[in-house]
Amino acid sequence: MRIQCTWPSHEMRLCSSTLFTFSKNSHKDLSFIRTRTTTVCPSVSATMSTVSTEKDALSGQTESTQKPLQVAKRLEKFKTTIFTQMSNLAVKHGAINLGQGFPNFDGPEFVKEAAIQAVIDGKNQYARGFGVPDLNNAIAERFKKDTGLVVDPEKEVTVTSGCTEAIAATMLGLINPGDEVILFAPFYDSYEATLSMAGAKVKSITLRPPDFAVPIDELKSAISKNTRAILINTPHNPTGKMFTREELDAIASLCIENDVLVFTDEVYDKLAFEMDHISMASLPGMYERTVTLNSLGKTFSLTGWKIGWAIAPPHLSWGVRQAHSYLTFATSTPMQWAAATALRAPDSYFLELKRDYLAKKEILVEGLKAVGFKVYPSSGTYFVVVDHTSFGLPNDVAFCEYLIKEVGVVAIPTSVFYLNPEDGKNLVRFTFCKDEGTLRAAVERMKEKLKN
Amino acid sequence: MEEKRELLSSVAKSITASPIQELSHLAQRCNAINLAEGFPDFPAPSHIKDAAISAINSDFNQYRHVQGICDYVAIVMNQMHGLDVNPLTDVAICCGQTEAFAAATFAIIDKGDEVVLFDPCYETYEGCIKMAGGVPVYVPLDPPHWTLDPNKFIKSFSRRTKAVILNSPHNPTGKVFTKDELEIIAGECRTRNCLAITDEVYEHITFNSEKHISLASFPGMRERTIITSSLSKTFSVTGWRVGWAIAPAFIASAIRNIHVKVTDSAPAPFQEAALTALRSPPEYFESLRSVSNLYYAQDYESRRDYIVNLLARIGFKIHFKPQGAFFLFAEIPENCPLSDVEYVRKLIQQAGVVAVPGCGFFHADSSVEKLSQDSYNYQDRYIRFAFCKSDHTLASAAKRLGELLDAAGCLNLK
Numbered sequence: 113m114r115i116q117c118t119w120p121s122h123e124m125r126l127c128s129s130t131l132f133t134f135s136k137n138s139h140k141d142l143s144f145i146r147t148r149t150t151t152v153c154p155s156v157s158a159t160m161s162t163v164s165t166e167k168d169a170l171s172g173q174t175e176s177t178q179k180p181l182q183v184a185k186r187l188e189k190f191k192t193t194i195f196t197q198m199s200n201l202a203v204k205h206g207a208i209n210l211g212q213g214f215p216n217f218d219g220p221e222f223v224k225e226a227a228i229q230a231v232i233d234g235k236n237q238y239a240r241g242f243g244v245p246d247l248n249n250a251i252a253e254r255f256k257k258d259t260g261l262v263v264d265p266e267k268e269v270t271v272t273s274g275c276t277e278a279i280a281a282t283m284l285g286l287i288n289p290g291d292e293v294i295l296f297a298p299f300y301d302s303y304e305a306t307l308s309m310a311g312a313k314v315k316s317i318t319l320r321p322p323d324f325a326v327p328i329d330e331l332k333s334a335i336s337k338n339t340r341a342i343l344i345n346t347p348h349n350p351t352g353k354m355f356t357r358e359e360l361d362a363i364a365s366l367c368i369e370n371d372v373l374v375f376t377d378e379v380y381d382k383l384a385f386e387m388d389h390i391s392m393a394s395l396p397g398m399y400e401r402t403v404t405l406n407s408l409g410k411t412f413s414l415t416g417w418k419i420g421w422a423i424a425p426p427h428l429s430w431g432v433r434q435a436h437s438y439l440t441f442a443t444s445t446p447m448q449w450a451a452a453t454a455l456r457a458p459d460s461y462f463l464e465l466k467r468d469y470l471a472k473k474e475i476l477v478e479g480l481k482a483v484g485f486k487v488y489p490s491s492g493t494y495f496v497v498v499d500h501t502s503f504g505l506p507n508d509v510a511f512c513e514y515l516i517k518e519v520g521v522v523a524i525p526t527s528v529f530y531l532n533p534e535d536g537k538n539l540v541r542f543t544f545c546k547d548e549g550t551l552r553a554a555v556e557r558m559k560e561k562l563k564n
Numbered sequence: 565m566e567e568k569r570e571l572l573s574s575v576a577k578s579i580t581a582s583p584i585q586e587l588s589h590l591a592q593r594c595n596a597i598n599l600a601e602g603f604p605d606f607p608a609p610s611h612i613k614d615a616a617i618s619a620i621n622s623d624f625n626q627y628r629h630v631q632g633i634c635d636y637v638a639i640v641m642n643q644m645h646g647l648d649v650n651p652l653t654d655v656a657i658c659c660g661q662t663e664a665f666a667a668a669t670f671a672i673i674d675k676g677d678e679v680v681l682f683d684p685c686y687e688t689y690e691g692c693i694k695m696a697g698g699v700p701v702y703v704p705l706d707p708p709h710w711t712l713d714p715n716k717f718i719k720s721f722s723r724r725t726k727a728v729i730l731n732s733p734h735n736p737t738g739k740v741f742t743k744d745e746l747e748i749i750a751g752e753c754r755t756r757n758c759l760a761i762t763d764e765v766y767e768h769i770t771f772n773s774e775k776h777i778s779l780a781s782f783p784g785m786r787e788r789t790i791i792t793s794s795l796s797k798t799f800s801v802t803g804w805r806v807g808w809a810i811a812p813a814f815i816a817s818a819i820r821n822i823h824v825k826v827t828d829s830a831p832a833p834f835q836e837a838a839l840t841a842l843r844s845p846p847e848y849f850e851s852l853r854s855v856s857n858l859y860y861a862q863d864y865e866s867r868r869d870y871i872v873n874l875l876a877r878i879g880f881k882i883h884f885k886p887q888g889a890f891f892l893f894a895e896i897p898e899n900c901p902l903s904d905v906e907y908v909r910k911l912i913q914q915a916g917v918v919a920v921p922g923c924g925f926f927h928a929d930s931s932v933e934k935l936s937q938d939s940y941n942y943q944d945r946y947i948r949f950a951f952c953k954s955d956h957t958l959a960s961a962a963k964r965l966g967e968l969l970d971a972a973g974c975l976n977l978k
Contacts, residue, residue: 184674184696184818218623227833228617236613237603238802273659273805276828284695289675305825309670311697416626416832418659418805438691441662444831445803446616 198512202522208554210476211512211522213349213495215545219414220461226453227417230446239445242433243271243421250452251421255404258381259394267426270433271448273440275379275407275420278432280306282375282403282422285435287312291340296326298529298536300349300377312340316531321488321499321539324353328362335366341373344392347380350526350541351497352490354387364395373428374402379420382411382462383469386491393423400425403432408451410494411465413545417447469494469544472551476544479555484564494545497526499538502564507537515540519561521554587908591918597961599871600920602735602891603802604952609848609859612799612841619836627828630835633657636842637808641791644767645781653813656820659830661765661794661807663823666692668761668790668809671818673698677726682712684893684925684946686735686763698726702927707942708883708895710737712745718752727759728752730779733766736925736948737893738868738886740774750782760789765807766889768798768849771865774887780810787812790819795834797890798852799841800862800952804834864890867951867958874962875949879974890952893922896945897974903944910977911947915964922946 202209209216218224242248248265256262263269272278279302287293289311295303297316307314315334317327335342342363346355355363367374374392381389393402407420422432477496480487486499505511508525515521527536544551591598598605607613634655641647649655658664665688673679675697681689683702690700703720706713728749732741741749753760760779767776780789794807807830809819851859854866868885871892876882881895896907904921912918926943951958970976 184670184672214626216626219625224620224625227620231613231616231620234607236608236801236803237605238601273663273827273831274829277659277826280826289697302825302828309822309825414625416624416628416829418827418829418831434691435695438688438695439663439666439826440659440805441688442660442803442805444659444805444834447831 198516198522198524201513201516205516205520207516207520207522208550208557209522210542210544210546210551210554211524213543213545214409214415215413216550217413217547219412220454220457222457223412223414223450223454227446227450230449235445235449237445238442239271239448241437241442243269243443244445244448244452247271247419247448247452247455250455251423254455255423258389259391261391261394261399263423264426268423268429270422270424270429270436271443272420272422272436273443274409274418275377275405276302277418277436277440278405278407278420278422279303279375279377280309281432281436281439282405283307283310283312283435284439285431285433286373286403286428287340292336292338293340294331294334294342295531296344296348297531298350298526298539299343300345301528303343303345304531314531315339318530318535319348319351319353321497323489324348324351326355326359326363328359331363331366335370335372337370339370339372341375342367343375343377345377347378347384347389347492349380349493350495350524350529350539351488352493352495354384354389354491356387357390360390360392360395364392364398367401368397372401374398375405376402377405379405379407379410380493381406382465383494384492385466385470385473386489389492401428403428408447408454411462412454417451418444419447419451472544472546472548475548475551475555476542479551479558480542483555483558483562495541495543497539497541500540501538503562504564508540512540515558515562520557587905587912587918587921590909591912594912594916596912596916596918597957597964598918599949599951599953599957599961600918602950602952603796604800604862604954605957606800606860606862606954608800609841609844611844612801612837615840616804616833616837619833622836624833624836626832628832628835629657629829630832630839632839633806633808633835633842636839637810640842641778641810644776645778647778647781647786647810649810650813654810654816656809656811656816656823657830657835658807658809658819658823659827660796660805661763661792662688663805663827663830664792664794664807664809664819665689665761665763666695667819667822667826668792668811668815669693669696669698670822671815672759672761672790673726676724678722678724680717680720680725680728681927682730682734683927684736684922684943685729685731685927687924689729689731689763690927693729699724700927701725704940705737705739708881710734710739710884712741712748714748717748721752721756721758725756725758727761729761729763731763732779733764733770733776733888735766735889736891736920736922736946737884738889738891739884740770740776740887743777746777746779746782750779750785753788754784758788760785762789762791764791764793765797767793769852769864769890770888771853771868772887776888790815795838795841798849799844801834801841804831804837806830806834806838862952864952867953868892870958870962871949871951874958874965877973878965878969880947890950892949892951893946894949895942896947900977902977904947905944907977908947914977915968915975917961917964919950920948922948 248269251269252263252265283306287310291312293312294315297318376392393399393404403424409415490496500511508527512525523540523542526539527533530536634651638649638651641649669692673696678699678701679693680701683704693700701720703717770776780786790811792809796802847858851861855861875894879897908921923944
């Protein structure tokens, strides 16, 4: 009888009191981050159309006479705002949704079949906390193929509920309250939220159009021996920028000089169109200080399966695993088995994926240009950002509302991806992870109704 | 590659491998019969597996929030406990009860907040509380029947107490908190204006007409209680990771927002299958505690009886028969000088059966020692046996233990 001993809670018994004491700095008091209101992750809230959370969040303080009990201070700024309103608006107006960051087509049959087989075979109970061994192996194999790096699947790979959880576990497991972390804006909104939960001091460096290049001088002045970590997302959501070798080299040497950790979110690594994707972990001297984060969802169009992972040297993986064990304990078992099959897909799968997306990208980009947007070049991901200002609306939110109501197409206002919303007011994000018919229909609507 | 041990804290560097981890490796090597893990080794109900397969085939595979789960959870809460739950605002779907609990903790605990827990208890609560900056304060339940001593309970509160954690039916003892005990807990929460987070994952597994009562159903508790639960134990799908939190709207909203930032979405096809699960007829829930014609009888009550009889016969002290959940917390035979860890080691090596040493559930700390008038040295005398196992597994365990009995018919480990 195959024994699957999964007692992570007990295994961690002696370790639990040591949570989050990794630090080269002394412990500081919790410092609250002055976060502006942040939104529900755009890719989810579109489907949450019946959840009237924003009303509650806004009226919560006056709802009843007795309100003795307060939510934690860390949450005071966390509300669902603009995006929930947008998605409700979209549904109301029957708009074509190029805002949501997930496909309207499904994943490949061979992966779905593997999941079904796993359910039938009875793989429905707790998996080992840090991952089903076969998946850990498949992740390590894939990583070796992609980067040349050899990692120990048992000690250096941790499976999580999506890359979102890998990010949360990395932040909560490796960042102490008061630690300084550098982010590049615009950024995926869970970064700021989980850093806030970890009590970090966030420093943001803005990437600017037209090429969203890393301002190295600005980075040099921001980074110091007080910096605990820097977070890099490449290929980058929302701009589609891919960090170049030169940029990564420059960041790497600053990190080595100042003893800074690097967390890299590489979920779009298989959607690298204009150049090859480079993993920071593969640069000289960097593996030992890097946590590489990835997931199944974008590569295999199965964003709802929530299979992600973190690859890091053992001493960093330990912190990630600690936090992970308290956040979700274990990841969906049947999906993990299917993910192992997926990651071993032949090269042809990945080539076809890119070909498909390139065709979709062309439809969208040509369409957006024809309509009159200033389209910034996107090297990777399935996103494109454009400047909307020629249409005369005052900011990105106003433009998106107009686009939904008057044109019947959804885009995302990028101001939600910056610490200072002003920085994003000229830009909106479109996605092309939709079938070609949908993309063409959206382009048609814009050509017809969107006037300069 | 070179390990950067200097990056670890001094505490982390001093930690050696956990004895419990060693035992689990030993069990694997010895191919031991596993009465340790808290999940079934029999199949999940077919109607629910079919629903999951259908969902995967029907392309329910992208990020999703299945409102229907909230609707059904609200109905069940109303039917079982008379609770009025607004499915649009009061329910947050999460990746298992684990994430619901983690999100609930982050939603209400600030640095320095004290949180009262009952001892023994499931390990993970403490980790979440500390991660959120909270301070766990343990109240020992009194053996042999794990009763709640109101004085100890009341003394554990301070001006900094923010919440009480209640797990009922209880892991590891199988205790179902009584109405009187719940009233004591509710009374203190109301008086002190505290919150409560409940873990009710075993809510549908109770025996001998014992009923699980939700703390939130007591006067004044609905507005201050966060209920967490999941599909896992009720539907034998611990690997699917679909759970929920039920709370007043402003707290549920906070939990939902945290969940979105921590995992974004629970696995989509299993959310779909959850609808089928939650719609199961009364006969399904009956099959959890007794034989059924319609469903594979999980029949936990018979399994409980089997294991209680088995272990009592061979010398374990079973003062307390589980009233719910699927664990038996048995005391090591009187004359045996071994600690729980040593006992389990021998159990693995000689009997080829593994269970969990109870010390992992006890949290001896200064607050407990202060509160406990009796000595607290029972904490290494208990072993937790899981009986959520097939007839074959239980019978095999009985056979193996049977081979090690002495003349008096008691288990004799060398």
